[in-house]
Amino acid sequence: MKLHELTIHEASDLLKKREISSQELTRAVLDRIESVEKKVDAYITIAGETAVKQAELADREISRGNISPLTGIPVSVKDLICTKGLRTTCASKILENFTPQYDAFVIKKLKKAGAVIVGKTNMDEFAMGSSTENSGMKTTRNPWDLTCIPGGSSGGSAAAVAADMCLGSLGSDTGGSIRQPASHCGVVGMKPTYGRVSRFGLVAFASSLDQIGPLAKDVLDCALLMNAIAGYDPADSTSVPEDVPDYTSFSNKGLSGMTIGIPKEYNETKGLDPEVSGAVKNAVKVIEDLGAKCVEITLPHTKYAVAAYYVIAPSEASSNLARYDGVKYGFRDKEKNSLIDMYRSTRTKGFGAEVQRRIILGTYSLSSGYYDAYYKKASQVRTLIMEDFKNAFKSCDLILSPVAPTPAFKIGEKIDDPLTMYLSDIFTLSANLAGIPGISVPCGFSSAGLPIGLQLIGRHFEEKKILTAAYNFEQATDFHKQKPEI
Template identity: 55%
Template sequence: MTILDYTLEELHERLVNSELTSVQVIEAVYEKINETEPNVGAFLALNKEEALKQAREVDKNGIDPNNILSGLPIGIKDNIVTKDLTTTAASKMLEDFVPVYNATVVEKLAEAGMISIGKLNMDEFAMGGSTENSAFKVTRNPWNLSKVPGGSSGGSAAAVAAGQLPASLGSDTGGSIRQPASFTGIVGMKPTYGRVSRYGLIAFGSSLDQIGPFTRTVKDNALVLNAISGYDDRDSTSYNGETPDFTENIEAGVKGMRIGVPKEYFHEDAKEKGVVESVRAALKKYEELGAEIVEVSLPHSKYGIPAYYIIASSEASSNLQRFDGIRYGYRAEGVKNLEELYVKSRSEGFGLEVKRRIMLGTFSLSAGFYDAHFKKAAQARTLIRQDFEKVFEDVDFLVAPTTTSTAFEIGGRIDDPLAMYMADILTVPVNLAGVPSVSIPCGFSDDMPVGMQLIGKHFDEQTLYRAAYAFEQATDFHKQKPTFKGGK
């Protein structure tokens, strides 16, 4: 095994026992990045000098045996602001933007002793499902370099799957953590809305966005969520309640639990056959482990895609007004008046997908169409949330495919926005309801990973981790490594 094959827990143990130093771990990370980055293209900026400086400081002061993340590496999605390190949201609009403060999650990781390795590629302003909408590069799936890693957090997922990092942070507005986790065969958690502070996250859809971790194993994921969760008075939507230890009772198993299977998520004719077969096999495994499987219904899920894209685009239209070419960000040259400055700066600074969603959102919020579009979408959202609340009266959590297919070819859907939007059909209801969901690897279809999402009650991430851990320990999908098929 190499240094980067170890879990966070195993790395910590070796640091405490002086078998490794933090500097050795960080150096191994950058060596792996140098080796794989030409094929994968996960990073937009590296933090090498500062990261090694922090590692030397950790080694000098000694590892705290009670601080499990101290001296360990993590990557940050490039829409999470980092002081003195470029934060671009993968957009020409913010190409040279260097923040003067850290996001709350970055502060919390620093308090836990984690070391930021660099900023990870994404779809511009988190708008997309393939990481092809980045203004700077296309990230590739380590399992097959001709395929997408998913999005918008594709760089964050690809870096962990490729073994560049043991952990990274992404953001999930309509599936942007879970879908790339599924496509790349790793663990990705979208926590309950409000569980993790959004302060310092460049806003896309403020009522939907949530930061969460990517890791190779379930317990590692819980450890990172422990570090970044908690109330933040700088975020008005932050949950002011107790934050549990997500690793507590993680080994308790699923015996006696009731698992809901939403029938709307299992239409075999609408999905890649291998995906459904893998998830159904996973459900049989849960039965073997002592869980009871119950079919349930989420009847308003069919409204998820139209409601989501109206709400998310409307919020994006409002949030992106601040990028006007005046205070910061891209500023067009050779303009003759203020109106021309606005138009040229935004036309040249934003990519096609961002402009498409701004237009859709502005239309949905306009005086003549607000009641017909935005108001109806908000009402559908309430019905979707009520569906989840009703089924959770009878089951402990839900199981469903994360995505309708495995990773698709680069360039395969980029010119078909509707096909790209419909790919989110199984993930967006979770964001609209604000409930937590974790995607874990559960099989393969045509040599590509298949993800299964576990969906839980509000603020019940503990149950999801417990159930995910039980499945992980009973299988070996998390131990499979990508082949970099099609690489140099």
């Protein structure tokens, strides 16, 4: 076994037994990045030097017997989570030279746990996209087929994990941006409950929907990362002061006693690929064999989730992105001599097309005369979507669905048609609108060899139940053990 191919828990066991050092492990990962980055383009910034230093520190701690499950583990971080002294661009020209002066809450937690940060991963600009093609920096390719998109917006993180260019990663999920790329790249990705992980230091896209979460090679690693990043943070006023359980203490004794709801509406979804629905149907059989009871449920308003989301998210974004004015940080067009001209030119040159499109859409929905028709209406539908889930969870513990309607599509295929791109988020968005947690776990491959993910969604703060089901499913299958040939 090559070191970069290890999972976090496998590497941690070897580190604990002193069979390997963090420096060896980190160098192996950096070598791996060096050899495949040209093909995958997962990283915006590679932090080789600081990573090696962090690995040295980790080795010193380990030699003193101080080892946590992440001590000495090389991980990557999506490039919209602030890392002190390490460039954080949001894949935008407007933040191309931005160096944060502080660490995000989750970065502080990772560093405290002794993790080694090897680099910052590519993404759709400001996390707006489903393919990572909206990056202002580069186009990441799917490690399973380099002509396909890795998903998005955390496409760099998912590709890096799938291609063994890190052992795990942190991404962010506003409408599916962790789960969908995880599904497309054949890795595990979790969006926690809104408020479970602090957003302090996460560059804001849509504040009522954004949530940081892990991407990992298997469910146990996902749980280990959740243990490290979850928790209350007074610096985020939407962070919830609720106890954090040990997410890794799940049983592997099957799923008897658990009821899984399958929304009848999802089978009626237009554009659902038969290979995806086939893989999900097989997953249902596995889950039933594990002892869970599967029942049909109904989520009558989910068909409005895309429409509600594409009012709410751009509205919040248009407000959040008003801060990029060329004054406090980031790019400024210095040619302009009046303040307003400078704002206009800076923002027009600094933001890419999708970001401008969403700012205009959001500004329009919030503008005088349209607010009630769009933003208020969408927020009311959001309430109905939340009530659907509340009702559904009366008769089941978890809800099962596909993650994305199709496997990864070709680079360039949907980029000129934003609405079609938006519809690829149809299964993931409603969890963000309701603030509930969800996971993507590998459940099959298409005939073209592209990974397919299974989504499990739970009640607020029931990540552990999701992880338990995902773990048992994973242990009964071997999709997570497959590796792409790059």
